Amino acid sequence: MIVDLGDLGFEQGAHILLQRALGPLRPGDEVGVAGLDPALAMHVEVWCRAKGHHTRRADDNDDGIRVWVTRGRADLDRWMHAERAGGPSPLGIVDAPPAHWGLAARGALVEPGGPPIAADLASRELVWADLAPALYANAAASQWDPATAIAWDAPVDLVPEIERAVVQVMTFLVENEQAALVVPARLLARIHPHFREVLQLLAVQAADEARHVEVFTRRALLTGGEMGTSSVSGRESLATLLREPDFSMASFLLSVLGEGSFLNLLTFIDRNAPDPVTRQVARMARQDEARHVAFGVAHLQHQGTLDRTLLGRLRGAIEQRHETLISSAGLNQDVFDSLVVLAAGEWTPAGIRRGYAAVQQLQAEMDEGRQHRLVRLGFPHDEAAELSALHTRNFM
Incomplete structure (x- = not known):
């Protein structure tokens, strides 16, 4: 798979297209990133390091590909222990919501961690x-x-x-x-x-x-x-x-x-x-x-x-x-x-x-x-x- 970003830079939202391409892949799958932005390779490497993906620079004969990205699993692990704040629908009301759900919208997938909310009327x-x-x-x-x-x-x-x-x-x-x-x-x-x-x-x-x-x-x-x-x-x-x-x-x-x-x-x-x-x-x-x-x-x-x-x-x-x-x-x-x-x-x-x-x-x-x-x-x-x-x- 190749993601061609054209002249779109990461400071203009290019990460959204790369993230979309990586979403359905399994850990270990690879995707090539092409584009005209001179700083593209560096920006891809920085972004992937933060997201838990791996990169390698492309060879000169890789048909315009600048960087190869290997999908990691850090983002998957991040949500592995996530839970819904109630049911998948906003109508899914539970009897005793935990404090760590905080201000999460009812029905949202709640990322683990974060500050508990001080609400003593939680039943x-x-x-x-x-x-x-x-x-x-x-x-x-x-x-x-x-x-x-x-x-x-x-x-x-x-x-x-x-x-x-x-x-x-x-x-x-x-x-x-x-x-x-x-x-x-x-x-x-x-x-x-x-x-x-x-x-x-x-x-x-x-x-x-x-x-x-x-x-x-x-x-x-x-x-x-x-x-x-x-x-x-x-x-x-x-x-x-x-x-x-x-x-x-x-x-x-x-x-x-x-x-x-x-x-x-x-x-x-x-x-x-x-x-x-x-x-x-x-x-x-x-x-x-x-x-x-x-x-x-x-x-x-x-x-x-x-x-x-x-x-x-x-x-x-x-x-x-x-x-x-x-x-x-x-x-x-x-x-x-x-x-x-x-x-x-x-x-x-x-x-x-x-x-x-x-x-x-x-x-x-x-x-x-x-x-x-x-x-x-x-x-x-x-x-x-x-x-x-x-x-x-x-x-x-």
Whole structure:
């Protein structure tokens, strides 16, 4: 076999043609290299030495051949102990990918050696949900632009007291959404890249929360006012979410219980919004939050089939958080009163009574939703009711 490189030099990619010619040969087979580049012979020898092939200079009567290359086996040995990062297809997910696969694409042939990746969440049962690929596809298709999805120029002409109530509720939402952004962002860096659908989903979830922080802040400041209050008890409640190291427990406390309760809160705001902008930001955020809750439930249902101790661990997480927060003041009183004002819609005794009853109904709906999700995870109805009652009064 002869590889005629013409005037192509190795500094222009000639090695690619030589490598192609050597690929199907057996060790010991020989190929001649011809070409016009004055430095060709030297470049071939240097390249072959690096690749484990052998060379000899051609004789003057070798019909234009400059160098003979004998195929070595170093490149074959290099891949002899290589393994696939999963199956040959990207769909080939394994239960426990080794650390030395690092950032290799799933399904790739992994060259031995290289640095291990620091990912302590490297077991499928710790992070997986069969619904994750479909949820990611839905999340990617459902992204929205705050600049265009919300009609920011819609008329907002509220009496000052009502506007302050809206601002306080928005301030509360920002605070909680910042916690909901930090939790998946922290978990993201701990997951083995082999489980890329979970990584992708959590990345979009963090992006969702960042967008929510933006739109809630923008609504709060829309009429030129200042942000509302942030209570110690509210921050204490959210801090317990940030301290939870276990992936499943963090998903449970944040997505299943906290964001699950926020679905009811956002529905309440949508229903009682005094202006179209407030209604829109609540509605757009709710569609994202529903996806986050769906992943949390799907993940825990998946893990429940593998771990018989799961329900006991979930119960323990609720009880421990309750004990931590038992002396806190609960929901910021300014937030509670602002929700009453939004639902009242007027400054009359009858209106305030109606608004107060609406907030109590909201809390009952939150409790009912939490119980429903707990039952889906396998808790008996009476235990689900007991555990739901222990959930933080701060909603999230």
